[in-house]
Amino acid sequence: MKTQEHINLVENFAAHNYHPLPVVLVRGEGVWVEDVEGKRYLDMLSAYSALNQGHRHPRIIQALQEQVNRLCLTSRAFHNDQLGPFCQLLCTITGQEQALLMNSGAEGVETAIKCARRWGYTKKNVQPDHAEIIVCANNFHGRTITIISFSSEPLYKDGFGPFTPGFKVIPYDDIPALASAINENTVGFLVEPIQGEGGIIVPKPGYIKQAQELCRKHRMLFILDEIQTGLGRTGKLFCYQYEDVKPDLLILGKALGGGCIPVSAVLGSKEVMSAFVPGNHGSTFGGNPLACAVGRAAVAVIIDEKLPERSAELGAYFKKELENINSPLVAEIRGKGLFIGVELKPDAGPARGYCAKLLQEGILAKDTHEKVIRFAPPLVIQKSEIDWAVERIARVLK
Ligand SMILES: *Cc1c(COP(=O)(O)O)cnc(C)c1O
Numbered sequence: 001m002k003t004q005e006h007i008n009l010v011e012n013f014a015a016h017n018y019h020p021l022p023v024v025l026v027r028g029e030g031v032w033v034e035d036v037e038g039k040r041y042l043d044m045l046s047a048y049s050a051l052n053q054g055h056r057h058p059r060i061i062q063a064l065q066e067q068v069n070r071l072c073l074t075s076r077a078f079h080n081d082q083l084g085p086f087c088q089l090l091c092t093i094t095g096q097e098q099a100l101l102m103n104s105g106a107e108g109v110e111t112a113i114k115c116a117r118r119w120g121y122t123k124k125n126v127q128p129d130h131a132e133i134i135v136c137a138n139n140f141h142g143r144t145i146t147i148i149s150f151s152s153e154p155l156y157k158d159g160f161g162p163f164t165p166g167f168k169v170i171p172y173d174d175i176p177a178l179a180s181a182i183n184e185n186t187v188g189f190l191v192e193p194i195q196g197e198g199g200i201i202v203p204k205p206g207y208i209k210q211a212q213e214l215c216r217k218h219r220m221l222f223i224l225d226e227i228q229t230g231l232g233r234t235g236k237l238f239c240y241q242y243e244d245v246k247p248d249l250l251i252l253g254k255a256l257g258g259g260c261i262p263v264s265a266v267l268g269s270k271e272v273m274s275a276f277v278p279g280n281h282g283s284t285f286g287g288n289p290l291a292c293a294v295g296r297a298a299v300a301v302i303i304d305e306k307l308p309e310r311s312a313e314l315g316a317y318f319k320k321e322l323e324n325i326n327s328p329l330v331a332e333i334r335g336k337g338l339f340i341g342v343e344l345k346p347d348a349g350p351a352r353g354y355c356a357k358l359l360q361e362g363i364l365a366k367d368t369h370e371k372v373i374r375f376a377p378p379l380v381i382q383k384s385e386i387d388w389a390v391e392r393i394a395r396v397l398k
Contacts, residue, residue, distance in 0.1 A: 003036055021359050021366075028055030031378045031385060033364065042389055044358075044365045044377045049196070049228045049339070052255035053301045054378035060258035063297035064290070072290045076282060082292035089296055093237065093303070094250055096267035100276065101287035101295075105227040105253030106142025108264035111281065112190070112249045113146065115266065116221045117166070118275035120187030124219060131187045133223075136172040140197030141190065141225055173203035175210045182214070188221035188249070189214075193239035196228040199369035200341025202334050209243040221272065227253035227264070228339075232302050232379050235312030235337025242336070248272055258298030263291045307379040311337035314386060318375065321390045327397035329354075331371075340375040341368070342397075354396055361392035 001009075006024040023041070027034040031054055033043050046052060053060060067082070074080045087099040100115075102108050116133055120126040135141075137152040148156045149163035157163070168186075170177040172195060193208055195201035208224075215222035224247035229239035231252065236242055238250070249272060253264035285291070302308070315337035322333050322342060329348040335341050344351055351367030358365050358373075368374050377389075 030054040031381045041364045050254035051259040052379045054380040060297045067293035073288045080289040082289035086292035086296045097270045098273040100266045102264045103262040108251040109141045111266045115275045116188035130185045132185045134168045134189045138198040190223040192225045199372040212245040221248040223249040225251045231255040232308040237308045263295045311379045325394045342373045357396045
């Protein structure tokens with residue numbers, strides 16, 4: 001079957017909750033993918049940063065295959081020999097004390113919300129059912145009913161009510177707004193260190209640090225969603241390390257699954273994680289031995305191959321090269337590490353059109369927020385491959 005036949009099948013039999021670019025992929029290795037016609041593309045989306053280690057990293061695939069041949073699933077009704085070592089590794093690299101494993105990012109966010117609320121009731125004596133969590137406008141934390149309840153994007157919410165109460169939305173990168181939103185029922189502040197889906201919005205230096213200090217002062221949890229920014233994407237292992245802070249709850253996902261399977265985690269201190277007791281939260285697949293084995297290899301690759309350092313170095317180079325294109329269509333180029341947003345000028349037309357042209361040039365990239373082209377290749381990309389891409393991006397943006 002060729003491209004159009006596959007697309008016709010999907011149009012017919014798959015729900016239309018996405019609007020994919022017209023390419024049908026059949027193979028991937030490292031930063032490269034191949035379509036059903038045999039054409040090769042450089043992947044500059046990395047499945048929204050779930051492929052920081054590249055497609056089918058040999059060490060991750062080996063861990064997956066070895067574990068597949070031993071044990072895949074136990075449920076948490078029993079112990080398995082993979083959960084402990086993986087949680088220990090996660091605690092070591094984050095400086096946290098305990099991990100709770102889930103599958104998707106949204107489940108991780110839901111878990112953190114449940115944790116913060118119950119922590120508030122049990123440790124801060126918030127009146128039952130009165131807990132409030134502060135979040136930011138233009139956020140993206142996932143697609144469950146509770147999470148979209150505090151989205152500021154009408155498309156994510158339209159027709160899906162009624163919504164979950166208990167959230168206060170304030171502007172992003174606005175410390176005074178945070179300060180005035182806090183009251184005696186506030187149990188946490190949930191924030192992305194860089195807003196990814198929101199258009200690669202980088203807050204002012206000091207924002208994350210000041211937000212954490214306010215949380216400390218008012219005894220509320222500082223909850224960081226590093227599902228997209230974490231694990232090397234922004235040039236540090238975690239984006240919060242740019243500001244010398246430590247979150248009370250850290251949510252990881254995407255690249256934690258090594259580009260193979262869904263793995264998410266919430267990490268915190270024993271005091272915070274004690275909100276969970278046997279039976280009050282769980283997931284059939286959360287912490288399964290296959291996920292833990294893959295997750296352990298996924299983290300090991302990021303650390304052993306120094307992917308955060310690569311991201312910092314190559315990201316700075318890539319950004320400079322994009323700036324050097326000097327495109328009359330571009331309003332701003334922003335980002336950290338290999339997490340770069342190119343915002344187009346208002347009269348340039350929608351970013352999607354440019355992504356379609358990039359596709360023809362052999363580059364997979366995705367628009368976000370109408371006007372922004374996101375460039376977030378796997379962190380294993382080579383400098384020569386960035387040069388290859390810049391040549392083509394320049395053609396499209398000239
Ligand atoms: C992708 C993402 C999520 C949701 O993760 P899923 O695995 O798609 O549920 C949550 N937060 C951020 C910041 C994300 O980028």
